Amino acid sequence: MADQVTKSPTIYDVARAAGVASSTVSRAFARPGRVNAETAERIRKVAAELGYRTNPLARALPTGRTCLIGLVISDVTNPFYNEIIRGAQAAATEAGYTMLLTDAQESGVKEREALERSVSLVDGIVLASSRMSDSAIRMIAKQRPVIVLNRAVSDVPSVVTDNPRGMRRAVHHLAELGHERITYLAGPEASWADGTRWQALREAVHDVDLHAHRIGPFEPTVAGGAAALADLARHPTSAVIAYNDLMAIGLIRALTTAGARVPDDVSVVGFDNVFAAELVTPALTTVAAPLHAMGQAAVRNLLALARGARPTTHGPVSLPAQLVVRASTAHRRRNSTSPAWGTTRVSGSAARA
Amino acid sequence: MADQVTKSPTIYDVARAAGVASSTVSRAFARPGRVNAETAERIRKVAAELGYRTNPLARALPTGRTCLIGLVISDVTNPFYNEIIRGAQAAATEAGYTMLLTDAQESGVKEREALERSVSLVDGIVLASSRMSDSAIRMIAKQRPVIVLNRAVSDVPSVVTDNPRGMRRAVHHLAELGHERITYLAGPEASWADGTRWQALREAVHDVDLHAHRIGPFEPTVAGGAAALADLARHPTSAVIAYNDLMAIGLIRALTTAGARVPDDVSVVGFDNVFAAELVTPALTTVAAPLHAMGQAAVRNLLALARGARPTTHGPVSLPAQLVVRASTAHRRRNSTSPAWGTTRVSGSAARA
């Protein structure tokens, strides 16, 4: 039965038992060099016997450092963040920091409230795919070091994936497979990543002389991807690139249900390479973000910032993305002129050449 | 550029500006009833102007309460915890608490270290599928209120799913489909859930006069499930129940690759109903744990404990599980005496029908 009666020993208890001043005990733990080896040894021994453990809270008060960092995630439920969380945690632990993880539950308001309650508690904050406005972010960046992940906010250091390059690879892959028209399934309008991806797609497509068309925005979820089918049917293409894996998966399912075959009738590529991407059938071709590395980089940079380092680079730190080719993309079949999966009545003729 | 120069105003700044004693300011925030309505109003106004926000750290020192609770997860990467985290977070926020999430990275040692660093910081701890020994858990339960999730530890309150009932439902479902022999794919030996599930399976199977056979243990991952194929092939059955969804998914994939058809040749049921369960093909029939509710219940109970409530019930609090029937289970085909998916060379002729 939980009996939290025993008050944990304080620095004074140790000091008394070791016959030294409390400040010496403090030094023995914080600055072992500044204390006689023998005394230090004795203090450690006594402390161990008493079961003394320095109270991080009390320590934080005079020093102003809590050794806590906040990681705010727009939606912990999204598998996209799994590896990011882990990378961040690893970097934090490695540096002796503890992580305060907060789920913003998709809401800019909740995000703000949560931040409200935790800014003063942490030495720095990583904002992953924040739903807050740029100005709100700059606001909190005034109070504590902040790194934004997966987004660029002027005057606030950030870590992102190299979407342009990832997108270029996806487009080249599709081009090699003979596809000529690509539909982009847009994610949330507020998403910075969505903007860069669509922009990158337009440029990439231009380079290799293909065409791109955008539909959306849709929710960045399986349901959102499924919902995109109707729009896609109105203007079908043999290839589609989705804002993220979840949407790609949703679309594939809807497509399959509607009688289309992936990748035979339409090739689909996602973004992020989340865990489920390789589990679904067909396994998803996707642009893999270096999730773990991103979480890690964000925390490391944050910690550097907290230590007083000025952000070196000006633009965001950009981590390389890779294309993971799996089974959801295939060579375009010339003969499939009209989609078998038209909305209601398959308006056959409207297909591309 | 992050300029954390501006020191945030203290209670004294507010007191001075409002022309009252600091203690009055303190009361105005903590015990509004104990202060003149007008003064309180003035104080709030001044505080707002100055942008004063009470420092939770400084508050925690004299009160001993940090309004922080720790949630330790054996592996944040496992989708099983997604909804649990969310439920926990919701309950915490609702009660005005902030959550300190820690990933134990599958390691009892790391778990312990992380705990070491955070016990003194929190008002209570939820241990989800802890990898530590019962005695280690009881140890930390002596220092702070603790709730263990998904496990039973004597003398420590816990929240679990009703595995026996879930298992019974799965077995009845399989029985109705005409299956007679069920293989259980065991998860980690150290897992409390694994023990109860296998035990429940044996009992359930006995009630309806079927047979159960256990293979394993395997890693509770997709890879682990795939690895189980070899063992299963050695002693094939028309139905298998896996320790969890990830393993079930892994097995299905391996089975499919080996040329077997799910559910035609073998029916597979998982446990947990994680997000990916409905995404895979065939969609997984699984025993759904009330993930969100579990996280929520754990935190609520913890908070009650922290408030001084004695745990009412003696055994663990058990939350109901449901069977979600999807596409990975089907009626047993009488004629498939020998598996078409034998270990190495698929002995062609042996196909069903």
Add this chain to the structure above:
DNA sequence: ATGAAAGCGCTAACAG
């Protein structure tokens, strides 16, 4: 209802 003062447990000058 309000003020004064004594800490919470620890760190950080400053002397010795």
Add this chain to the structure above:
DNA sequence: CTGTTAGCGCTTTCAT
């Protein structure tokens, strides 16, 4: 190298 002495920002008796 070690002891002394102030605080960090807030709460909490105890007076008034």
